[in-house]
Amino acid sequence: MPIGLIPSTLIDFMTGLPAIPNTHLPQEVVAKMVEAVLTVSGIFRVLYDLTAKPPWKTEWE
Structure with missing residues (x-):
């Protein structure tokens, strides 16, 4: 089975940008x-x- 990693950078839990390798x-x-x-x-x-x-995807308000 394949699995996906979803690393993100967050400042305030209202925005999420991908954590880019390197x-x-x-x-x-x-x-x-x-x-x-x-x-x-x-x-x-x-x-x-x-x-x-x-x-x-990060936080439920």
């Missing part, structure tokens, strides 16, 4: 996240979502 997260951190996820049985692919997030 800009907001070091590439080494992204690689470690992928390695850790791939140790879970049944996961064969890790996707990294770079789309902006609407506020309801």
Whole structure:
């Protein structure tokens, strides 16, 4: 089963921008996240979502 990572940068929970590798997260951190996820049985692919997030994806008001 594939799994998606959705790292975001947030200031006030009303905005969400993607955490871009080598800009907001070091590439080494992204690689470690992928390695850790791939140790879970049944996961064969890790996707990294770079789309902006609407506020309801982060916090319910």
